[in-house]
Amino acid sequence: MKRLTSALALAALAACLGLPALADITVTDLRGRTVTIPKPAEKVMLGFYFEDFLAITGPGAIDRVVAISRPVWEGWRPFQWKEYVAAMPRLDTLPDVGDTETSTFSIEKAIAAGPDLAILAAWQYDALGENVRQFEAAGIPVVVLDYNAQTLERHLLSTRVLGAVMGQPERAEALAALYEAKTLDTLARVAKAGPSGKRVYVELAQKGPAEVGNTYGNGMWAGIIDMAGGANIAKGQIENWGPLAPEFVLAAQPDVILLTGSEWLNRPASVPLGFGATESLANERMATYAARPGWADLPAVKNGQVYGVYHGGTRTLSDFVYGRYIAKALYPEAFADVDPAAEIAAYYAEWLPISAAGVFVAHLQ
Structure with missing residues (x-):
């Protein structure tokens, strides 16, 4: 009852001050799932698309990550990893949840890190199968992205979904516009040639x-x-x-x-x-x-x-x-x-x- 009263008080205060009311964020992810979160994520379990997450979320992005699938970053791109660790030392301290491709991914470790959102690539989501329900049972929403498809449509949608859940729709839109403009320019040149x-x-x-x-x-x-x-x-x-x-x-x-x-x-x-x-x-x-x-x-x-x-x-x-x-x-x-x-x-x-x-x-x- 106290929580409800506090929420109503905050809403009333926002109205009095002319501030926008707090609203849920609802997205349709890249598996066609409707996902709703109460506010931009602050504690993310990040499975893949690390550079895209950093680009879209912007300065301070790494402070909003609580766990990662480290093998698919450090193992696949070791020198890239070192560059990012040098720039963001906190990265090297994040809990590692393992890798779906080697069947070492631990949902238990991911949940123990206390995320308020799990972000997975479509191939990771598919590999986990029914086990994804463990996140949902723990009250942790899951958002699926898919840059692997390598289509303009899914790149743009993944970008906008990520921007929405991280509270960075403007950066996401700017990146989507850049990607679309460069891609369409390439297509136009190819068509003309x-x-x-x-x-x-x-x-x-x-x-x-x-x-x-x-x-x-x-x-x-x-x-x-x-x-x-x-x-x-x-x-x-x-x-x-x-x-x-x-x-x-x-x-x-x-x-x-x-x-x-x-x-x-x-x-x-x-x-x-x-x-x-x-x-x-x-x-x-x-x-x-x-x-x-x-x-x-x-x-x-x-x-x-x-x-x-x-x-x-x-x-x-x-x-x-x-x-x-x-x-x-x-x-x-x-x-x-x-x-x-x-x-x-x-x-x-x-x-x-x-x-x-x-x-x-x-x-x-």
Whole structure:
């Protein structure tokens, strides 16, 4: 009764002062679920999309996080992680709830951290299945985002949902407008240039040239290739991600090859791209892929059309840069005035607490 009386008193005071009344925040998340919270979240369990969360929530964002899925940040992007820890030391002290991909995710640990909101990627939500109900039983609402789909619609919706639940609709709208404008500009240039007809092969360059890495048939890099107007050779061959047979790649005769690199540890033959990467080492490792049996005869290799892109850049609000980089490879004249490396630097300078120190796109020389 006392709580109700206090709430009524606050509402009456707000009315007397001409202040807006407190109102619930209701969103429809990326699984079509209606989620209502009483106010912007202050204690978040953050599963993924870390940089997007920081960009949208703005200064002080890390102070509103109480737990994270640390393996999918520190484990997947170790040098990026170090940059953020240096900028935000609190990050290194947050409880780790584990990883759904390795079946180490602990809902018990997540609940024990005392969040008032759990934010999950769609793939994490799907992996948890019925176990998500444990959050709800504990009174913790769950919001699902999906940048992995790599579509303009779902990127924009994820951004606006995140902005709403974090009380930052203006920042979210500004980021959505930036992403939409850059994407539509890319699409307009591609449409004006006409279909390239160029066949594109993308490979996760993590394991080294001796072993074939994943390619993408839908979502992630496949979505970016589609947007950029390329003909993805994995389309119809791979549902989401997985390796193509080496013989298939040779027979497909790709005109453009994209090697996605990152900051993987204990992967001495991988293509190193991202934070702390150098042009010289990236080129050296990319050259080992181009030297695979039969690759010297591929149009992409013969014509100098082998490129590297930062794997950590996909499924983020900055991935419009990689779409423009790939489109520039397909339509060099149409994108002659576009500088993707400068655009990624500008994005970090404007929206994130660290700078883009490293190599995020590379052209095999």
